[in-house]
Ligand SMILES: Cc1cc2nc3c(=O)[nH]c(=O)nc-3n(C[C@H](O)[C@H](O)[C@H](O)COP(=O)(O)OP(=O)(O)OC[C@H]3O[C@@H](n4cnc5c(N)ncnc54)[C@H](O)[C@@H]3O)c2cc1C
């Protein structure tokens with residue numbers, strides 16, 4: 001027998017859970033179908049376990065710095081297995097919390113793989129459901145390279161499953177995940193090589209950010225291998241060997257991590273039953289209101305082409321629930337000024353336009369850039385201190401701030417408040433007129449000349 005709901009949500013990750021809970025609180029009869037563990041990518045193999053390992057790496061750096069502050073040399077031994085156990089236990093608690101939250105809101109949770117069996121009908125195992133509103137929030141998965149021996153490596157999913165710390169690692173890729181994992185593994189004691197196709201990583205970001213991060217990584221001892229196209233992985237007696245096109249090879253590796261992008265989970269959904277097509281990469285097209293090409297079917301999160309970030313998926317899901325079940329007819333997600341942090345070492349915080357994008361959008365004449373680079377006080381005693389760099393991109397006579405970029409200690413926790421200011425239309429004068437907090441690094445944002 002078909003069970004009827006007001007809303008069916010496919011996918012128990014960031015976007016799906018957010019929409020299901022909000023819709024149910026508005027009184028919508030809601031079913032959420034989740035194939036994987038609750039919380040999806042972010043909670044299980046993304047933001048949360050990554051940040052826990054980043055915290056450990058950050059502590060390792062702080063312990064090194066402690067000597068400069070008069071503490072006896074600390075030579076701590078890091079127990080990867082212990083932290084992994086702690087992390088897994090924490091994540092299990094999050095699973096329970098999500099299940100309780102859904103239950104408390106009256107969302108019916110179905111643990112199975114969902115497929116469309118009609119335009120507004122879903123089959124999950126033996127169950128058949130229908131609803132006038134269906135959300136696709138199925139997220140994505142890591143891309144594997146199509147080369148011989150690729151299966152000898154792992155992806156970020158495999159990284160989070162590692163039981164012991166790899167001694168020597170090559171990370172192939174140049175995006176968020178590649179630089180974040182490189183920083184974490186290096187700080188915890190691995191010998192790390194980052195293998196890039198081009199000369200740089202983080203190619204879509206303001207260049208000053210990646211330039212400063214590349215300097216910092218080289219200084220820390222991470223090996224950056226540019227212009228390397230991977231051709232094959234070979235297993236040898238002394239470890240894995242990564243062969244490059246027309247070039248040398250990198251041997252003696254314990255682990256190779258593929259961090260070459262992610263692809264949407266859209267192939268095994270029966271989308272054709274709902275007359276929904278995807279682009280060649282498998283992404284589902286949506287308009288600004290998350291509508292797909294079929295009325296009453298919506299998509300949010302990593303299965304769409306929007307920024308692949310947890311808060312973006314959550315905001316899109318919640319706004320959609322507001323629109324459909326609380327009569328907020330114009331409510332939708334604005335993807336301008338999405339703040340983001342790259343949890344590299346040191347971290348990067350960025351919101352808004354790069355200098356080049358601002359010039360392209362407003363004309364070169366209209367853009368004025370303020371920047372500063374300095375040694376943060378916390379690094380005052382370091383022989384070769386890691387510097388902090390900050391930049392404000394302004395436009396027009398009123399110098400409206402359209403881009404804010406920073407790399408350095410603590411910028412990850414600085415960005416959120418500045419993102420509010422930019423969203424409210426802050427100008428350089430507003431920043432200058434704000435009393436500084438001294439002595440901090442953040443005060444440089446309101447004292448830049
Ligand atoms: C290593 C890593 C680190 C990251 N770090 C950050 C970070 O620091 N900050 C940040 O903002 N973002 C981060 N992200 C990105 C973030 O995790 C994603 O943007 C976010 O999880 C997307 O949410 P979603 O709801 O679209 O999909 P997901 O969270 O992936 O959830 C989709 C769920 O749908 C399920 N599913 C798929 N198909 C079906 C089906 N047919 N039937 C039923 N269920 C199905 C899946 O099992 C999954 O549980 C990171 C990602 C990775 C990989």
Ligand SMILES: NC(=O)c1ccc[n+]([C@@H]2O[C@H](COP(=O)([O-])OP(=O)(O)OC[C@H]3O[C@@H](n4cnc5c(N)ncnc54)[C@H](O)[C@@H]3O)[C@@H](O)[C@H]2O)c1
Nearest residue numbers: 173174175176177178197259260261262308309341342343
């Ligand atoms: N801190 C955060 O918020 C955070 C952290 C991790 C991931 N994420 C999200 O997850 C998304 C996916 O991250 P990602 O790092 O997997 O993807 P990405 O798209 O950011 O980067 C993939 C990189 O791999 C490179 N690449 C592709 N094919 C390659 C090949 N064959 N050889 C070498 N390099 C190759 C690409 O040029 C690109 O630079 C991100 O875009 C981001 O939105 C966010």
